[in-house]
Amino acid sequence: MKNSDNTFNTLSTLTVNDKPFRYFAINGGELASHKTIARLPLTIKILLENMLRNEDGLSCRRDDIEALAASGGKASEQEIAYHPARVLMQDFTGVPAVVDLAAMRDALVKRGIDPQTINPLTKVDLVIDHSISIDKFASESAFEENVAIEMQRNHERYQFLKWGQSAFANFSVVPPGTGICHQVNLEYLAKVVWTEDKDGERFAYPDTLVGTDSHTTMINGLGVLGWGVGGIEAEAAILGQPISMLIPDVVGVELTGKLLEGITATDLVLTVVEMLREYGVVGKFVEFYGAGLDHLPLADRATIANMAPEYGATCGFFPVDKQTINYLRLSGRDEEQIELVEAYCKAQGLWRDEHFLVPDFSATLRLDLTTIVPSLAGPKRPQDRVPVTGLKTAVAGSIELAGKAKQLNTEYPLAGSEVAMHHGDVVIAAITSCTNTSNPAVMIAAGLVARNALAKGLQRKSWVKSSLAPGSKVVTEYLQQAKLQEPLDKLGFNLVGYGCTTCIGNSGPLPEVVEATIAANDLIVSSVLSGNRNFEGRIHPLVQDNWLASPPLVVAYALAGTTRIDLSRDSLGNDDNGQPVYLKDIWPTNVEIAELVQAITSTMFNKEYSAVFDGDDRWRAIDSGNGKTYKFTEDSTYIQLPPFFEERYRGKSSSIIKAPMLAMLGDSVTTDHISPAGAIPQDSPASQYLRAQGIAEKDFNSYGSRRGNHKVMVRGTFGNIRIRNEMTPELEGGYTRMQGEHQPRFIYDAAMLYQSKNIDTVVVAGKEYGTGSSRDWAAKGTLLLGVKAVIVESFERIHRSNLVGMGVLPLQFMPGETRKTLSLTGEETFDIVGLDEPLLPKQEVVATIYYPSGEVRPIKLQSRLDTAVEVKYYLAGGVLSYVLDQIYAKAELDSHN
Template identity: 60%
Template sequence: MSSRYAKPQSLSVAGEEYRIFPLEGLDAPGDAASLPYSLKILLENLLRHAGEDFVTDDDVEALLDWDPQAEPSQEIAFVPARVLLQDFTGVPAIVDLAAMRDAMVDLGGDPAKINPLSPVELVIDHSVMVDYFGSEDALEKNTEVEIERNLERYRFLRWGQKAFDNFSVVPPGTGIVHQVNLEYLARGVFSAEVDGQRLAYPDTLVGTDSHTTMINGLGVLGWGVGGIEAEAAMLGQPVTMLIPQVVGFRLSGSLAEGATATDLVLTVTEMLRKHGVVGKFVEFFGPGLASLSLADRATIANMAPEYGATCGIFPVDQKTIDYLRLTGRDENQLALIEAYMRAMGLWHDDSAPDARYSSELGLDLGEVVPSLAGPKRPQDRIALSGAAAAFGDVLREFHELRVAPAEQADWAEEGGSPEAQPEAVHGVTVEREGQRFQLNHGAVVIAAITSCTNTSNPAVLIAAGLVARKARALGLQVKPWVKTSLAPGSKVVTEYLERTGLLADLEALGFYVVGYGCTTCIGNSGPLPDEITDAIRAGDLLVTSVLSGNRNFEGRIHQDVRANYLASPPLVVAYALAGNMGIDLASDGLGQTANGKTVYLADVWPTGEEIDALVAANVDPSMFKARYADVYTGNEVWNELPVADSERFDWPDSTYVRKPTFFDDMPASPAPLGEIIGARCLVKVSDSVTTDHISPAGAIAPDSPAGTYLVEHGVAQKDFNSYGSRRGNHEVMMRGTFANVRLRNELAPGSEGSWTTCFVDDKRMSIFDAAELYREAGEPLVVLAGKEYGTGSSRDWAAKGPSLLGVRAVIAESYERIHRSNLVGMGILPLQFLPGQSAASLGLDGEEHFDIPTIEPGQERVEVIARENGGEPVIFEAVIRIDTPNEFTYYRHGGILHYVLRRLAGSA
């Protein structure tokens, strides 16, 4: 099938001829030049694939004729140039591919057809935990434990590396996936031989981590998807999407002295959450771009999931080229990137035409102030000046929940007010390592410099080192109850901290390197010292963490830490010195010198000039080239892992990697869609339930269904590892679904954790046990939810787990983009209450039986009947959130992977 729009031209760069698909001069409606940068990338993608069976001229015309104000309705296909994985989400993705090879044989097909068609890179970065800290050998010990715990997973990945083409693995101990992507993996522009000609096209990607968007800072279009969608992309299935609305964010001015890129991204996150950008693209433009380093831009792009956008992209300009040169990219590649971007009208400078946007908002960078975000959502920004007072409000609310009604009445009779209730416990005395101290509410028990958001940014890490240096010179020490850690995003970070001498200053305050990977931010904070844990539990203390991460959802950081705050690396050091979130760093000080003089934050805070001078003198291309020269090599332990040379995986008796049941007894053709009759509600939740709530990533409790399963299979508690590390075992993960310790299921009022009421026998039990009883009774299940259901990580197990438990539909007030897509991808029907309606407004308490008729392609609404014993049925309409025709195809097949498998087997 030909296309009248696909008109390739030749581009000559350094003696090489490339075939490109220019955007200008198309004989079509609309104005390509004024399209937003991100839509131009999508347009090129359509032009390059025009004439293939999934792209028509109508698609090209729809994008060229894009109406910024129109609600998205036109479906297009997007073919990413590559796929990026990390090990928590990557292991189950490769497990699925291995299981699909087995299923392909069962369907009479060729298992070799299950193979990535485009480059797939997996970075092992989520497995290291902070078991050891505050000592010179912390890195060595944590690495040793990591390898020991994860040998089964690593052996499996080594098999996958050999069994699949186009699949590369970056071994453990290298860095965080997004920083490695930014510093090394990103191409900027791809080139490949196609039909005897060398083709040049934009570097684009999808990734199984929601913070894949960090690469948007480099002008590379990409975003996070669930593992199931990424697997389909690996196997040649285009990503289908509606042409999105694009929000323009105008930046002006420059950051004031004392403000950091972290403060900026927390401000941007707050603004965009209020504006509403879920399912939309965000583009940053304006004169303020010139004052932001590439690392600053990447910091903002990283947190697109936190502000809810599909992507948060910056254009390619001279700073992009300068950064690529700084990080050791080849000069010929840099020449190609610049020439290609200029030829395609994608290069940004003062002469670039203004783009049309669906809406705009702006920020004067000079108005950004030092900030934190917390205690449980990234968008809840707090100015540093008001942090102590804000924590006071959190503590007051905590006490109101804890103090019994009778005690509240007694206090009121004595003339007290609810705002001034006495604390149930003022503190607990702790003796640890020869020190005796009082642990109080607000104690900062974790201070972690971690996460891709900030460890890719030399300015904020140098700033943290300078705070440590100045505090050390004044004789300050970190409080004895603080667990400190430094988890760089790449080994380059360690090198420039060593060059400046700042690593020694950080170590003097306990911030030793604990590993190279995503630690505290993903829930791999490791255990607190026993004495601290005992005191927290004995006093029912509301303790806190401060981390330079991007996620602080409930139960994520540590199960005993209820209030978690995101902050810049220098503020992490400052709070470790102060030791309590209730301290006003400006007026109360960080501590005292030996002669009793109070040291304030201003006394240790570095100037921009100091930071810039150290960055300029100590960060250069040689360190990037040296550190990434052997990026795929790994250490001796990794390279000595036995590798099976087999097309199909020989599934071992493992508690880490098991053959999933998704494709068991799968027929060659899908069964006709049917109605859902008599479904019972398994879980009923309110607003902002995250994928962390649905599919935890942290510790596995010994008394949980997952813990019980591991014990029954001979695993000692010390070897439980985490939910994230066991995502290759569906038995663990289905038991861990809805197992977050902070989940509040309204079907089990007054409880926290994995509890529900099972209406088979009206007993309270674990959600997993209830699902098993419903399965035995032959009753399908639904979930009732509020707004922003599934916010947070691009966690496919948040859809896989409910599917295995028997959930057939979710009815929510609204969804986050990735999770809604994942539900469809697992054959779960996402329904949405009509505007203004909710479970509460309709009087649904979750005890009803739900009937949902069979749906048809293109159907927008469905009538749901909720029947409760002895009562009148509640009949209401719900919006069917299967947003595209392709999604309906996936749903009809029982999931996207089922469809792809049948297509490759020739039966779809």
């Protein structure tokens, strides 16, 4: 914690249980005279405290603080600096971040500088949760077998992370098999109010964070301000760089009423996602308030906060109130900490009670909780909500769109079986993901549906791959206590692991006979999962339609075996007497669910988190080695020294001349499209590389697990099996055409040919470019392919920031101009000039398009280097190069003194 200039004289003392805490009072000192302070949104108050505490006259100036204090929940072009208290990582995004830090240490050694100059200055927790894959399912041994496979596959990655834990200060690793990072954060890591000793005094301040996963926002449900950033931005925060941002709009969402009987938090969040996506909250803060919060348990709030990336907001924040305090107590937090949270939040105007002042928001929306109905979302986007009553029609429409209308009722026999499959069948039913497995009400509801279904003689259909992957061991504890794990097991929802599985694409293989039937007949089949992401090609390569649903609905669709069903009217099957069984016959009441939720105790949390950093015998047996630098080896297929700090990637050329398009893409291109996380396709450039290294196909693992190896990842960039490059409209997948060629090539192969000829390239796309996960490799891979600029109609927040962080120029078409209005085909080349002049944030950039017909058209583009700090990062070749330059400059200065 740095010394603050404290020019507003806000440093005060709060006494809790006779213990003094120093704190920067948001409404104290000179700020007490600001009439707008009391009505500021809570998220802005938290940022304001952050700036008061970090005021230094440089990155955080008095004028910045005054601008934020006067913002009133409305956006401005004022740049502010945010210093999060900590950084949260998961292993898919954490491994490449630690690789980058190790590479920076390597770069320092080459300059004769102490490698330990690179060390986390901000607390970092990395939770290994993304590497468990569902290879085994529906058996008592599934968990043990999957963990054994995970440890064997990922031994090298885990060895590297253990090295990082010993080499870097302020860096902790939660071992595999513990839980999902967001649930571990919610149940254990988060404090709501952080404390730190300095100069003999104890300071209290809000617990804030950024995370290398989009769904870091889940912690907003606990009243902790945090959001997802790319790994690159997180690394900058780890190294002491502030998060540079513009003052955001804050949209208020008033919740009224109470959820009706049979309605789940999942139904609610899917409605919120649909509503806020339609309104438009990309890049904005969202705060929830209103009388509806009185009836909304903290777990439900966390579910809504979790899916902020799906509705596009930077965060979806809930105030601290009695529900928060009850949850802190339930989850086993220390009583003194709980008392500090309440006292501090009341002192700072961050507490919600009957006297709560509704803040001034840039806009206000309202949602009556009594209007929520049972819902799913899909088949390709989380904002496309479909009521349960409309799913049958929606699926028929999806099948018709795929050109399969005539085969709608055709039967496709499963080899060696008496049953047949159809279009629209459910082949994956997964209770998975941080979004819902952190919520006891929906997990217990799933167990009760399973118990009631068994009592009626129902079973899941044989072609359904079922799984249960909770976000923490506490879930297993309360399911077993409620005697609900056994009925889940009997339906095939056995524990398969603690981690992010199906939702991230670690769904594992389908049974061979099912895969063969799908492939042979080009079946349009579905997954139903209790996750937050259902983008194309993400869940499983053979599953085209993916539906998000609550855990109890996941169980119901496993019983039905198809999505071509209206569960409000159609039966799930017949009971032992041949009578039809409907969903209403097995759906539990709210009272039943509440009784079992109330039986959950703090003892369960204390038991499961007492040794959270220890790991099992297999983890403890891993030899991490030691040393200040990591010993990179050429033969590793998991961990390679990245080239980002080589001179060719440092600093920007003055202009981009005659650059062809590497790809021309449409709307809503996700980071999954740009850099897939799931299975590595057999005939891809990445698989060719792995085979050349002697890796068998069964050991390919996933793109996500190999993010520490740039040689795999660059080959996978723009390699999603469902991506559609408009330059090769006849093909699906990562293909393009080079200038002057007719024959299509892999995008990777074309990029390497262009680079061998010293030809820069650009990517052109439509609206909402880079939606989805905070995937730094979507930017890193773009850079390594030789792409100098990405020109689109609009960006999603995190990916734009990641491009800047890697030194790739994000540009936006002017309003009304698109690739279509400009009649682009992919055969054009671009000049982008003026980059050698002093760059200003958001300035207009001149570009010239050269058409194959000989036409030359100048256009203006909007630079999306949004802040002065981002301009500096871009000119340095990215944020990490900027940090290295600062270290080099200091070392040079020290050598002359």
